[in-house]
Amino acid sequence: MITQGLELKVEKHSSHIxxxxxLLAQLKVQPPAALGNYRWTPDLIISTYYQxxxxxxxxxxxxxxxxxxxxxxxRLHFDFAEKNIDHSTVDERSFDLSIDLNRKSSGxxxxxxxxxxxxxxxxxxxxxxxxxxxxxAAQQLNTFTCTGEGGYPEDLxxxxxxxxxxxxxxLFGVREETIRNSPIIEFKYAxxxxxxxxxxxxxxxxxxxxxxxxxxxxxxxxxxxxxxxxVYSVEDHKKHVDWIKITNPTALISVKVSxxxxxxxxxxxxxxxGANIIHIDGAFGGTGAAPEIAKKNIAMPIExxxxxxxxxxxxxxxxxxITLIAxxxxxxxxxxxxxxxxxxxxxxxxxxxNIAIGCTHCGNCERGRGCQIGIATxxxxxxxxxPVDWAATRIVNLYQAWKKQxxxxxAGLGLKSISELRGRTDLLFYGGNGNE
Amino acid sequence: xxxxxxxxxxxxxxxxxxCSLLIKQGVILEKEEYVCLSESKPEIAETRTKYQRFKxxxxxxxxxxxxPFPFYPKVGKMxxxxxxxxxxxxxxxxxxKEEYRSVLLSRPCIYGVFSGPVGxxxxxxxxxxxxxxxxxxxxxxxxxxxxxxxxxxxDSYWQAKDPTKESTSxxxxxxxxxxxxxxxxxxMGYKGSFADQGWDTIWTDMSEIVRxxxxxxxxxxxxxxxxxxxxxxxxxxxxxxxxQKIRRHLKLTVPIIFDFxxxxxxxxxxxxxxxxxxxxxxxxxxxxxxxxxxxxxxxLQNQILHIxxxxxxxxxxxxxxxxxxxxxILGLKPFEEEVAGIYRTENWLEAMKIAxxxxxxxxxxxxxxxxxxxxSARTKVVELVKSxxxxxxxxxxxxxxxxxxxxFEFQEFIKDSLRRVHECLIQEGKxxxISIIAxxxxxxxxxxxxAMICGADIIAINTTALxxxxxxxxxxxxxxxxxxxxxxxxxxxxxxxxLVNLLAAWHYQLLEVLSAMGxxxxxxxxxxxxxxxxxxxxxxxxxxxxxxxxxxxxKKF
Numbered sequence: 001m002i003t004q005g006l007e008l009k010v011e012k013h014s015s016h017i018x019x020x021x022x023l024l025a026q027l028k029v030q031p032p033a034a035l036g037n038y039r040w041t042p043d044l045i046i047s048t049y050y051q052x053x054x055x056x057x058x059x060x061x062x063x064x065x066x067x068x069x070x071x072x073x074x075r076l077h078f079d080f081a082e083k084n085i086d087h088s089t090v091d092e093r094s095f096d097l098s099i100d101l102n103r104k105s106s107g108x109x110x111x112x113x114x115x116x117x118x119x120x121x122x123x124x125x126x127x128x129x130x131x132x133x134x135x136x137a138a139q140q141l142n143t144f145t146c147t148g149e150g151g152y153p154e155d156l157x158x159x160x161x162x163x164x165x166x167x168x169x170x171l172f173g174v175r176e177e178t179i180r181n182s183p184i185i186e187f188k189y190a191x192x193x194x195x196x197x198x199x200x201x202x203x204x205x206x207x208x209x210x211x212x213x214x215x216x217x218x219x220x221x222x223x224x225x226x227x228x229x230x231v232y233s234v235e236d237h238k239k240h241v242d243w244i245k246i247t248n249p250t251a252l253i254s255v256k257v258s259x260x261x262x263x264x265x266x267x268x269x270x271x272x273x274g275a276n277i278i279h280i281d282g283a284f285g286g287t288g289a290a291p292e293i294a295k296k297n298i299a300m301p302i303e304x305x306x307x308x309x310x311x312x313x314x315x316x317x318x319x320x321x322i323t324l325i326a327x328x329x330x331x332x333x334x335x336x337x338x339x340x341x342x343x344x345x346x347x348x349x350x351x352x353x354n355i356a357i358g359c360t361h362c363g364n365c366e367r368g369r370g371c372q373i374g375i376a377t378x379x380x381x382x383x384x385x386x387p388v389d390w391a392a393t394r395i396v397n398l399y400q401a402w403k404k405q406x407x408x409x410x411a412g413l414g415l416k417s418i419s420e421l422r423g424r425t426d427l428l429f430y431g432g433n434g435n436e
Numbered sequence: 437x438x439x440x441x442x443x444x445x446x447x448x449x450x451x452x453x454x455c456s457l458l459i460k461q462g463v464i465l466e467k468e469e470y471v472c473l474s475e476s477k478p479e480i481a482e483t484r485t486k487y488q489r490f491k492x493x494x495x496x497x498x499x500x501x502x503x504p505f506p507f508y509p510k511v512g513k514m515x516x517x518x519x520x521x522x523x524x525x526x527x528x529x530x531x532x533k534e535e536y537r538s539v540l541l542s543r544p545c546i547y548g549v550f551s552g553p554v555g556x557x558x559x560x561x562x563x564x565x566x567x568x569x570x571x572x573x574x575x576x577x578x579x580x581x582x583x584x585x586x587x588x589x590x591d592s593y594w595q596a597k598d599p600t601k602e603s604t605s606x607x608x609x610x611x612x613x614x615x616x617x618x619x620x621x622x623x624m625g626y627k628g629s630f631a632d633q634g635w636d637t638i639w640t641d642m643s644e645i646v647r648x649x650x651x652x653x654x655x656x657x658x659x660x661x662x663x664x665x666x667x668x669x670x671x672x673x674x675x676x677x678x679x680q681k682i683r684r685h686l687k688l689t690v691p692i693i694f695d696f697x698x699x700x701x702x703x704x705x706x707x708x709x710x711x712x713x714x715x716x717x718x719x720x721x722x723x724x725x726x727x728x729x730x731x732x733x734x735x736l737q738n739q740i741l742h743i744x745x746x747x748x749x750x751x752x753x754x755x756x757x758x759x760x761x762x763x764x765i766l767g768l769k770p771f772e773e774e775v776a777g778i779y780r781t782e783n784w785l786e787a788m789k790i791a792x793x794x795x796x797x798x799x800x801x802x803x804x805x806x807x808x809x810x811x812s813a814r815t816k817v818v819e820l821v822k823s824x825x826x827x828x829x830x831x832x833x834x835x836x837x838x839x840x841x842x843x844f845e846f847q848e849f850i851k852d853s854l855r856r857v858h859e860c861l862i863q864e865g866k867x868x869x870i871s872i873i874a875x876x877x878x879x880x881x882x883x884x885x886x887a888m889i890c891g892a893d894i895i896a897i898n899t900t901a902l903x904x905x906x907x908x909x910x911x912x913x914x915x916x917x918x919x920x921x922x923x924x925x926x927x928x929x930x931x932x933x934x935l936v937n938l939l940a941a942w943h944y945q946l947l948e949v950l951s952a953m954g955x956x957x958x959x960x961x962x963x964x965x966x967x968x969x970x971x972x973x974x975x976x977x978x979x980x981x982x983x984x985x986x987x988x989x990x991k992k993f
Binding site: 009030032069283295425 | 506507508534535536538539542544545546547565566567568569571572573574575576579580581582598600601602603609619620621622623624625626627628629630631632636638639640641642643644881882885886945948949951952953954966967968969974975977978979981982983984985
């Protein structure tokens with residue numbers, strides 16, 4: 001229940017913030033010197049605001065393609081046959097950007113219209129408004145979003161055909177009906193930002209509503225175990241899959257794992273245990289809260305893991321029977337295309353959606369009331385700062401701008417579908433940092 | 437029935453024997469250690485009741501001088517005044533109502549930057565977290581800059597590499613850990629550069645399914661960080677086991693000790709704080725006899741006696757453990773380029789003689805020899821281990837992690853040299869004969885497991901302790917003799933607590949890494965390169981086929 005005073009406050013701050021983000025996006029004000037970092041540079045943040053505002057490709061004076069991390073995607077570039085293609089000259093209908101999420105001969109066929117879907121962000125780690133906006137956008141884009149491990153709020157039900165239910169190690173909010181609701185069930189074994197450590201939701205964000213959804217105690221920190229304490233082998237994992245299949249026989253199974261040294265073994269094991277999607281989440285992925293030591297130092301970046309898994313699945317002769325999805329540090333349309341060129345079928349996006357609705361990548365999601373503008377928060381007041389329709393429109397716009405970039409990339413490489421790009425490392429070259 | 441009871445009884449005895457065996461071999465280390473099977477055998481049940489989970493007690497130890505803060509919010513006073521005036525006029529008489537007044541006064545910062553008595557007219561900059569909400573709300577007159585003072589607290593190894601892109605630094609991390617003893621936790625993903633150099637080019641592995649826990653819940657094993665300094669003899673048969681004398685060793689609760697800090701960068705208060713912290717945590721510190729003259733004897737049980745002159749060596753001071761700086765005794769200035777010359781034939785022969793002499797002078801002490809890390813250190817360490825039964829070797833790089841080089845060698849980062857020494861000792865079958873202590877450039881919690889993966893058993897910290905105590909840097913501090921650190925006073929109680937907190941935070945972080953790797957014992961980590969991902973190797977595997985990779989060699993542009 002929102003009181004008049006709260007409504008006035010929300011209106012004041014929300015309208016100011018939205019106006020400010022638009023001014024920054026149009027470069028009508030000087031971006032603050034404190035904005036950005038190596039991975040999310042000021043240019044990337046501002047250009048993401050721009051794309052979310054307009055649905056268009058950003059102006060050329062902004063580097064909207066790469067960051068400045070001096071490695072991985074930031075030093076991989078496409079070796080275009082044709083450069084400087086203008087999107088207005090591209091025939092949209094002649095490019096196929098869709099990907100299949102079930103490549104097996106059996107089971108329900110699910111195709112999404114773009115090579116990305118939304119990553120798991122749980123209720124409690126993000127606001128309900130943002131969660132609903134992501135689902136609304138996914139529906140409009142014919143793709144998916146994911147609940148994360150904090151349960152399935154009722155507000156998501158109108159979009160249930162586009163929502164993936166995540167079953168993570170804490171089993172927070174996992175119920176039979178939420179499994180029945182979803183066309184895809186994602187098992188989360190690990191997360192790239194904190195591989196092998198389980199989820200963290202610090203006490204301040206475990207509000208009464210969050211605790212109720214998770215069947216836990218309010219204002220008490222929640223740490224998911226690491227890993228599933230009922231899984232010690234691939235065979236045990238198969239039992240989990242069977243359990244899901246009993247509850248929802250038509251659901252596709254996605255297995256989200258991190259990127260250990262033997263990630264290819266984990267992938268093949270997951271395939272033989274019945275997974276339709278193997279989702280590898282690299283070391284530089286986003287999170288609502290994680291120990292700093294885990295983000296930087298445990299498990300490999302996604303750029304290394306993708307070719308490793310792709311080649312191994314090819315050698316085992318099962319590559320065309322499974323969908324390989326990459327995530328963890330994929331920030332732009334160009335990153336998505338590079339991930340596909342390295343061997344993935346598609347990507348899962350998290351942080352870019354946050355940025356689209358005003359996130360500055362400041363990293364204050366975990367503390368106190370959470371995000372100051374109501375994205376990664378469980379605070380009842382801040383949660384209203386991002387209006388659902390406004391946020392959904394911006395996420396849709398961002399992906400529309402990305403689709404234009406995919407078409408330009410495909411046209412420049414002489415390809416007609418995003419699937420043709422898969423594993424084409426011959427179309428990449430290793431060069432300078434960012435735009436150098 | 438009788439037979440069944442006999443079987444149970446035999447089975448119990450076998451289990452009991454096996455447990456004792458494992459404890460003796462150091463596979464299991466309990467609070468109480470049993471020296472020999474021939475001694476009285478305590479009951480397992482008794483041991484169980486004595487078992488206590490190891491935990492370092494932390495306590496808030498506030499900073500004694502302001503911490504560096506990375507952000508510098510600026511508010512245009514005229515813009516702020518106009519906005520307030522505009523809002524006041526817009527609300528007008530509605531301001532008689534409480535809810536409108538609260539709306540007018542509600543500020544665009546949830547971290548309190550504008551919570552001072554005059555709000556945005558005098559922002560409290562030290563509270564700024566760089567969230568930029570103020571800029572998003574009022575981009576016309578608010579901005580947040582990077583604090584130009586942020587990097588002035590320490591030298592280049594401790595600073596943010598590029599303060600225009602980074603909002604944290606090793607210095608700030610350690611100062612915070614020493615304050616609260618907690619694991620630093622933040623939202624959002626990694627923000628740094630990809631993997632430029634040094635320790636950043638190593639990632640530790642993780643396991644998707646096999647994993648003990650940090651807290652022992654869900655019926656899984658606890659993780660032990662207990663380790664020891666000293667060699668182990670390989671036991672090849674049960675017959676010899678019961679009669680074999682166990683080599684003397686030092687037991688540590690964490691694989692971290694405090695390095696020797698010469699008088700140039702330490703004083704009585706520093707040494708006393710370190711001594712007290714070592715005792716409380718259950719680890720060791722290195723200091724000379726002169727440095728501890730004023731420290732109460734109860735805190736000296738955890739001292740490793742540092743010897744760097746021939747006179748001190750011949751004083752034969754009673755000590756559980758002795759660290760002998762061979763280079764210094766030979767008159768080679770430690771941390772300087774010339775110290776690499778210790779491995780030249782004429783110097784090395786002399787060094788070996790000193791080592792032999794030390795063995796005779798300190799027959800009951802754990803003997804550690806301190807040597808500089810150079811390219812040729814690996815063969816010399818093997819030679820030393822083969823000739824003199826030593827317990828440990830302390831291999832040091834400079835405070836920025838660079839090894840030493842003379843005319844015929846090159847400098848490199850500590851991790852590579854360390855790895856080569858470890859591998860060389862394995863090839864010669866001598867690795868378990870000694871413990872390797874490593875120091876130099878190991879300044880953050882994440883460096884500890886990485887150095888251990890490269891072959892170290894124990895890490896010795898030096899400048900980290902001083903940063904925890906908020907010492908000031910005066911320019912670069914690559915070694916302790918250039919006096920790049922300014923000493924000042926504080927209470928030893930405060931100093932002790934800061935160091936205890938630091939070790940607690942590192943202990944917890946070590947548990948996180950071990951937990952992710954699925955390891956229940958820190959000693960398993962030593963030299964386990966199979967559980968690490970090295971940038972050079974993985975990048976070649978992943979990008980080797982990509983045009984331009986081999987020609988640029990993946991080098992930084």
